[in-house]
Amino acid sequence: MASPSSTALLKWAQAASRGFAAASAGNPGRKVAVLGAAGGIGQPLSMLMKMNSQVSSLSLYDIAGTPGVAADVSHINTKAQTRGYDKDGLAEALRGCDLVIIPAGVPRKPGMTRDDLFKINAGIVRDLVEAVGKHCPGAVLNIISNPVNSTVPIAAEQLKKMGVYDKRKIMGVTTLDVVRAKTFYAEKNGLDVSAVDVPVVGGHAGVTILPLFSQATPKATMSAEVLDALTKRTQDGGTEVVQAKAGKGSATLSMAYAAALFADACLRGLNGHPVVECTYVESTVTDAPYFASKVKLSTEGVDKVHDLGPLSDYEKDGLKAMMPELLASIEKGVQFVKGA
Numbered sequence: 001m002a003s004p005s006s007t008a009l010l011k012w013a014q015a016a017s018r019g020f021a022a023a024s025a026g027n028p029g030r031k032v033a034v035l036g037a038a039g040g041i042g043q044p045l046s047m048l049m050k051m052n053s054q055v056s057s058l059s060l061y062d063i064a065g066t067p068g069v070a071a072d073v074s075h076i077n078t079k080a081q082t083r084g085y086d087k088d089g090l091a092e093a094l095r096g097c098d099l100v101i102i103p104a105g106v107p108r109k110p111g112m113t114r115d116d117l118f119k120i121n122a123g124i125v126r127d128l129v130e131a132v133g134k135h136c137p138g139a140v141l142n143i144i145s146n147p148v149n150s151t152v153p154i155a156a157e158q159l160k161k162m163g164v165y166d167k168r169k170i171m172g173v174t175t176l177d178v179v180r181a182k183t184f185y186a187e188k189n190g191l192d193v194s195a196v197d198v199p200v201v202g203g204h205a206g207v208t209i210l211p212l213f214s215q216a217t218p219k220a221t222m223s224a225e226v227l228d229a230l231t232k233r234t235q236d237g238g239t240e241v242v243q244a245k246a247g248k249g250s251a252t253l254s255m256a257y258a259a260a261l262f263a264d265a266c267l268r269g270l271n272g273h274p275v276v277e278c279t280y281v282e283s284t285v286t287d288a289p290y291f292a293s294k295v296k297l298s299t300e301g302v303d304k305v306h307d308l309g310p311l312s313d314y315e316k317d318g319l320k321a322m323m324p325e326l327l328a329s330i331e332k333g334v335q336f337v338k339g340a
């Protein structure tokens with residue numbers, strides 16, 4: 001059964017293959033770049049962005065392997081003009097971009113935390129965002145590279161340093177947490193997943209991922225044990241995939257799907273059709289300066305950061321429990337750029 005989101009995805013594909021732009025009618029085509037386009041997420045995400053009728057130009061950038069990926073994706077008969085760029089082509093890839101999606105960086109292996117990726121990915125994200133600040137400072141940024149709790153503050157600090165920071169433009173992609181929470185909640189309660197919604201707030205690592213099942217729709221009555229198990233499964237969803245892949249990386253296909261949904265929402269917003277999605281942004285909703293909650297995406301990016309709504313006692317405890325880790329990850333990201 002298709003969810004509203006996957007129905008949207010199917011509609012793109014159908015609209016694209018019929019050669020018309022349902023979602024982009026009357027709007028300018030958008031230039032989108034995928035940085036890390038030859039990777040496990042990058043490849044299927046590039047394909048899905050090529051299928052998005054709101055995209056007229058698609059830049060596929062990676063430090064290796066882009067000619068093959070770009071040649072392959074470019075044969076899909078949709079309107080987005082697709083070009084691959086290698087190391088020397090970053091400026092050209094970015095020039096004029098409306099949306100830049102960053103899945104560049106290393107993934108986890110079993111036994112690692114997302115924070116263990118900081119050593120390598122912090123520098124990758126900082127350098128790519130510096131190029132964004134130089135070549136397309138007005139673009140909306142979707143950051144996928146882990147640890148998201150730190151890479152989003154890194155991106156923000158880098159753009160602040162360059163004098164081009166706009167808090168409305170930077171979003172950490174937490175859509176996969178929402179996708180997982182919807183799937184697990186629907187499965188457990190025998191619901192039609194296409195009718196299910198579950199907000200997920202906080203951050204994107206372990207206990208910082210907090211699904212708000214008390215606000216899930218349609219409502220289902222769950223015992224405390226089931227609620228706890230669903231919450232933990234959502235928090236550990238990434239680890240479940242890392243263990244199943246046994247050393248061959250982390251979620252790529254479900255992540256590409258989630259990233260494509262979120263990028264589509266951003267493009268709809270830019271094109272004047274506001275959408276509300278959960279995402280990790282600069283925030284004053286809690287004590288954490290960056291926090292994921294429902295956000296209205298509109299013509300300039302983030303339009304309104306919604307507060308959390310009523311929380312159950314279990315969720316209030318979860319919110320309290322995540323704060324030390326979330327605040328430490330944010331500070332680590334801030335200091336990586338500020339302290340340099």
Ligand SMILES: NC(=O)c1ccc[n+]([C@@H]2O[C@H](COP(=O)([O-])OP(=O)(O)OC[C@H]3O[C@@H](n4cnc5c(N)ncnc54)[C@H](O)[C@@H]3O)[C@@H](O)[C@H]2O)c1
Pocket residue numbers: 035036037038039040041042061062063064103104105106107108117121124128143144145146147148173174175176177204249250251252255
């Ligand atoms: N936000 C989320 O929910 C979420 C979900 C899954 C994975 N991730 C993260 O996404 C990242 C990528 O995962 P993956 O499975 O695609 O990894 P991967 O190793 O398959 O692909 C990463 C790609 O990045 C490229 N790359 C490395 N340095 C680069 C640079 N400086 N510029 C451009 N490209 C560069 C590599 O060449 C490679 O093609 C990881 O950090 C992973 O933890 C996040």
Ligand SMILES: O=C(O)C[C@H](O)C(=O)O
Pocket residue numbers: 107108114146176204237238239241242250251
């Ligand atoms: O778990 C990971 O390392 C990748 C990603 O953050 C995920 O949630 O799948």
